[in-house]
Amino acid sequence: MAEQNSIHGLWRSRWLFILAASGSAVGLGNIWKFPYITGENGGGAFVLMYLVCIALIGVPVMLAEIMLGRLGRQSPINTMRAIAKDQGASALWSGIGWMGALAGFLILSFYSVIAGWALAYIFRMAGGVFDGITAQGASDVFSGLVGNPETLLAWHSIFMVLTIAVVARGVNQGLEKAIKVLMPMLFVLLMIMLGYAFTSDGFSQGLSFLFSFDFSKLTSESLVIAMGHSFFTLSLGLGAIMAYGAYMPHTVSIGKTVVIVAALDTFVALVAGMAIFPIVFANGLEPSSGPGLLFQTLPLAFSQMPAGDFFGTLFFILVAFAAWSSSISLAEPIVAWAVESIGVSRTNAATWVGVAAWLLGLGTIFSFNIWSDVTLFDKTIFDTLDFLTTNILLPLGGLFIAIFVGWIMRKKDVAKEVKMTNPMLYKVWFVILKFIAPLGVLAVLINGLL
Numbered sequence: 001m002a003e004q005n006s007i008h009g010l011w012r013s014r015w016l017f018i019l020a021a022s023g024s025a026v027g028l029g030n031i032w033k034f035p036y037i038t039g040e041n042g043g044g045a046f047v048l049m050y051l052v053c054i055a056l057i058g059v060p061v062m063l064a065e066i067m068l069g070r071l072g073r074q075s076p077i078n079t080m081r082a083i084a085k086d087q088g089a090s091a092l093w094s095g096i097g098w099m100g101a102l103a104g105f106l107i108l109s110f111y112s113v114i115a116g117w118a119l120a121y122i123f124r125m126a127g128g129v130f131d132g133i134t135a136q137g138a139s140d141v142f143s144g145l146v147g148n149p150e151t152l153l154a155w156h157s158i159f160m161v162l163t164i165a166v167v168a169r170g171v172n173q174g175l176e177k178a179i180k181v182l183m184p185m186l187f188v189l190l191m192i193m194l195g196y197a198f199t200s201d202g203f204s205q206g207l208s209f210l211f212s213f214d215f216s217k218l219t220s221e222s223l224v225i226a227m228g229h230s231f232f233t234l235s236l237g238l239g240a241i242m243a244y245g246a247y248m249p250h251t252v253s254i255g256k257t258v259v260i261v262a263a264l265d266t267f268v269a270l271v272a273g274m275a276i277f278p279i280v281f282a283n284g285l286e287p288s289s290g291p292g293l294l295f296q297t298l299p300l301a302f303s304q305m306p307a308g309d310f311f312g313t314l315f316f317i318l319v320a321f322a323a324w325s326s327s328i329s330l331a332e333p334i335v336a337w338a339v340e341s342i343g344v345s346r347t348n349a350a351t352w353v354g355v356a357a358w359l360l361g362l363g364t365i366f367s368f369n370i371w372s373d374v375t376l377f378d379k380t381i382f383d384t385l386d387f388l389t390t391n392i393l394l395p396l397g398g399l400f401i402a403i404f405v406g407w408i409m410r411k412k413d414v415a416k417e418v419k420m421t422n423p424m425l426y427k428v429w430f431v432i433l434k435f436i437a438p439l440g441v442l443a444v445l446i447n448g449l450l
């Protein structure tokens with residue numbers, strides 16, 4: 001394909017690409033979701049499966065996704081169509097882009113609601129609500145929040161506006177600058193939390209929960225969840241990272257970048273787990289308490305720490321920022337497509353996507369209160385959206401990406417774009433894309449869903 005640049009602009013340096021990609025990857029998935037699904041799925045064996053999925057499927061698929069994006073230089077839908085045409089393959093491959101745009105939209109609708117919880121907690125922390133609180137008190141504060149649809153709606157609306165504001169301006173303006181400062185701060189604060197957890201009575205119990213493998217607790221459904229989460233946490237399978245790859249300068253090595261982003265992302269998740277579980281055990285809380293886990297454990301820790309209100313406030317500000325730099329990448333594929341193909345302005349495209357996702361978000365809000373007993377196969381609307389996107393659409397997206405790059409594309413075009421210098425690593429990557437990733441995804445899905 002002819003060398004071209006993206007109409008949406010390019011990242012100004014390799015460092016900025018890494019920042020944007022890790023900003024997308026590190027989010028609620030790491031700090032909120034990973035600990036709570038680990039708790040629900042019995043701990044160590046689940047963590048191990050998640051790590052295996054990251055290394056064996058996540059990293060190779062991420063490389064493939066970024067490569068496709070940089071080759072196509074457009075929104076995932078148009079990138080896939082153009083590359084398929086160039087490679088003499090069916091235009092149906094653009095379906096990867098369509099499925100991804102849909103998944104991004106669905107995820108955005110519930111992601112914004114949960115990010116709204118973090119926003120609400122900034123103010124509860126700052127207002128001293130958690131001073132000297134008990135475990136029961138902390139869990140009451142949480143139930144009070146999610147039980148109130150109006151409050152959730154207000155925070156969901158604010159978060160959606162923040163997301164749309166950034167996407168409308170284009171990704172390099174503003175957020176790049178903010179996350180440059182805020183991501184390092186998040187790391188520092190997580191380390192402080194870890195230090196606190198280290199001194200708590202539950203530390204060894206927390207660690208052994210996370211890292212001792214009891215395979216009897218592993219069900220085929222938890223395997224599906226571990227695999228789905230490895231896609232979710234790395235922002236894979238829906239074209240988010242493909243869209244970011246489209247803005248990547250040609251001077252950057254994709255391989256090295258991918259390893260850095262995946263390592264950072266995994267590190268944050270593990271530290272979050274190590275900070276949270278000791279508090280769970282020291283206070284007699286339930287590891288399996290579900291989506292509220294982060295919001296019930298950390299306030300407890302902060303309430304017992306010197307200057308806890310201050311650190312707690314800062315912590316939830318940073319969680320909100322981590323969520324913000326992720327949510328923009330959920331909207332980017334579909335917004336970029338609308339700009340290219342419908343010819344609307346970025347502002348209009350972002351606004352309409354935001355309004356639609358905001359509306360659908362009501363379903364998630366009500367899942368925690370007035371519609372909490374409206375269920376399908378025992379799942380609320382939130383659970384259903386989460387399961388469908390994370391555990392089905394993302395792995396399927398990854399599966400098709402692996403097949404497309406491994407089987408459909410001309411080898412020389414792939415090699416030219418990834419420019420891996422180590423021939424051995426390149427071979428391994430290719431074998432994984434051709435066989436291991438597709439078979440792994442299929443095996444887990446078939447085994448878990450049927």
Ligand code: TRP
Pocket residue numbers: 024025026027028029030107231232233234235236237238240241326327329330394
């Ligand atoms: N990775 C983000 C997190 O862990 C969520 C996210 C952002 C995402 N963009 C994505 C998930 C694209 C899947 C696909 O919170």
